[in-house]
Amino acid sequence: MKSQLMPIWATAVFLTFFSESVSGKQCVCELKNVVPPFPMAQLDNIYTAASECNRSITPERMLEVDVLKLGLQRRLEQLEESVAVLEREDDGELYGAVSLRIIELELAEVLELMAKLNRTVHSHQQLSDATAAKLHRMVENMQELEDFDHMQVVKRQQENQRMRRDLDNCQHRLESTAQPPTPPPGHCPQGQxxxxxxxxxxxxxxxxxxxxxxxxxxxxxxxxxxxxxxxxxxxxxxxxxxxxxxxxxxxxxxxxxxxxxxxxxxxxxxxxxxxxxxxxxxxxxxxxxxxxxxxxxxxxxxxxxxxxxxxxxxxxxxxxxxxxxxxxxxxxxxxxxxxxxxxxxxxxxxxxxxxxxxxxxxxxxxxxxxxxxxxxxxxxxxxxxxxxxxxxxxxxxxxxxxxxxxxxxxxxxxxxxxxxxxxxxxxxxxxxxxxxxxxxxxxxxxxxxxxxxxxxxxxxx
Known part of the structure; x- marks a missing residue:
């Protein structure tokens, strides 16, 4: 009977067995899983949280501050130019009043842009803090889930991913850098x-x-x-x-x-x-x-x-x-x-x-x-x-x-x-x-x- 039971034992790493004979003719094996079931619900929650992060943190959203800064810079340049024109050409009468009204409107736009920039920066800070806390919880949950990985499959996958990332970074440093997001100007016959x-x-x-x-x-x-x-x-x-x-x-x-x-x-x-x-x-x-x-x-x-x-x-x-x-x-x-x-x-x-x-x-x-x-x-x-x-x-x-x-x-x-x-x-x-x-x-x-x-x-x- 031992020769028949050994293969079962070899393949059931996380199982125990109990044997008994029935009427002296049969061997009945009861296999019992001693490992608790894998918490799929916890893994689904982590996946959902990661998806929410991807939806909330987009390249377009990260560019909002840069776009607002550029717009503010342009408005300030226009305001500076309008003030310079007023200083040069103010006649103290109708022209000066019109120019002052234009400057007033431009200043209001600058203040509105500054307020929007402040709100956006504050919103990004809140998003950053919330995302950092969420990532910390996700890391803790993933570490708990790794306890179920008795065959160390996840650990080996992580090592492979780290090696791939290091190789990609090395290749990136040795061969090239990303093309500039804004094509540089110039009129070279060989291109940019x-x-x-x-x-x-x-x-x-x-x-x-x-x-x-x-x-x-x-x-x-x-x-x-x-x-x-x-x-x-x-x-x-x-x-x-x-x-x-x-x-x-x-x-x-x-x-x-x-x-x-x-x-x-x-x-x-x-x-x-x-x-x-x-x-x-x-x-x-x-x-x-x-x-x-x-x-x-x-x-x-x-x-x-x-x-x-x-x-x-x-x-x-x-x-x-x-x-x-x-x-x-x-x-x-x-x-x-x-x-x-x-x-x-x-x-x-x-x-x-x-x-x-x-x-x-x-x-x-x-x-x-x-x-x-x-x-x-x-x-x-x-x-x-x-x-x-x-x-x-x-x-x-x-x-x-x-x-x-x-x-x-x-x-x-x-x-x-x-x-x-x-x-x-x-x-x-x-x-x-x-x-x-x-x-x-x-x-x-x-x-x-x-x-x-x-x-x-x-x-x-």
Missing amino acids: LVNVTGPRTYSLTQYGTSYPYGAWGKDPKPAPGKENMYWLVALTSSNVFANYIRQYNSLSTIIVGVGPTDATISSSNPTTNTIQGPNVVMYGDALYYNCYNTPSVCRFNMTARTVTNVALPLSSGYNNKFPFGYLDATYVYTDMDFATDESGVWVIYTSPENFGNVIISEVLPGSPPVLGRTWQTSLHKRTVTNTFMVCGVLYATRFLNKETEEIFYSFDTETSNEHYGLRIHIKKMQTNIQSLNYNPQDRMLYMYSDAYILSYDAIFQ
């Missing part, structure tokens, strides 16, 4: 900038970690015979100044650090024509940089070894007055940032008259260089870690964490449209970015980061 991948190059310079501030890259408009050359400027004095440029014949030689050719701008550091700050660029066989101790653009001709310059507006920031930064940190002496793109050279800076917000100016090539058109933006320079230009569009980055930098802002110089909603992530290998520039020839971003040189592919739609 939608992603940055890499790094493709990641290496210390031949200086090692001695000089964390600097810049590197390729000339987008090289002189004949210099098409494959790379340049490097390391701030070798106090992380502020440099007086020479290194050039390498290829990418491999700059990575290995062999065979550089030096071009000296000045005999010592710091002195007249010394490079000040890390945000320098090479264009048309000339280096563009912030002249030492002046709010001026310097242009060093690599062939003639001569320096010419053009002054920015008198009050423009220099000598660490308006540097890039994040939180409570700044990148010293980054008052002026230079950028190259398909059209040439740009300088990005600011002044007290623009309240510390970014200003963009064209730098027209020549000896001396000349400032061209200028645009004022609403982007405060201290909230930005770096900028670069692509097809006449300024892109700005900000610090997210030690591993990620985010391209969050764009300004189109053709339309003067600004966008703050970009979410293009750059995977960092070091914490800080001292310089960042785009090369339209190979469509790559060149980064100098805590003494390391890196390059990234710019991906266009």
Whole structure:
């Protein structure tokens, strides 16, 4: 009889059996489940609560505050414009009365929007608190239900889900970031900038970690015979100044650090024509940089070894007055940032008259260089870690964490449209970015980061 009962015992893990013989001929087994029944009603309640959360927390609802903020900003701009018109043209009679009535109506709309924004924020806070409490109860209930999972099926499924999530996150960081929710402006023949991948190059310079501030890259408009050359400027004095440029014949030689050719701008550091700050660029066989101790653009001709310059507006920031930064940190002496793109050279800076917000100016090539058109933006320079230009569009980055930098802002110089909603992530290998520039020839971003040189592919739609 034992040989017949063992298979039943082996398959009934949660069952016990009792055997007895009837008339000496039959074996009767009574199987009894010692485990309480699975509480399906409790599981259904958890499923219902999760469904209610999905219905109450939608992407559209989460965007309500952003939409109201944008509307409020537009109304405030209209109100400011109406007040300015009244100040300029008030005749004290009929025109002034009409203008005051318009301002009164616009102010009422602003107050109504502010009240609606406050109600929405309060509603979202209540929803957040209620949802947090509900999620806490759901977690506790699920933990109770796991006690019924004697075969540990749920635990293994959870482990698989965690592994899948980690793999997806890793793939996301290595390959791409989500396309910006609002397509950036611009009129590039290759399309919109939608992603940055890499790094493709990641290496210390031949200086090692001695000089964390600097810049590197390729000339987008090289002189004949210099098409494959790379340049490097390391701030070798106090992380502020440099007086020479290194050039390498290829990418491999700059990575290995062999065979550089030096071009000296000045005999010592710091002195007249010394490079000040890390945000320098090479264009048309000339280096563009912030002249030492002046709010001026310097242009060093690599062939003639001569320096010419053009002054920015008198009050423009220099000598660490308006540097890039994040939180409570700044990148010293980054008052002026230079950028190259398909059209040439740009300088990005600011002044007290623009309240510390970014200003963009064209730098027209020549000896001396000349400032061209200028645009004022609403982007405060201290909230930005770096900028670069692509097809006449300024892109700005900000610090997210030690591993990620985010391209969050764009300004189109053709339309003067600004966008703050970009979410293009750059995977960092070091914490800080001292310089960042785009090369339209190979469509790559060149980064100098805590003494390391890196390059990234710019991906266009």
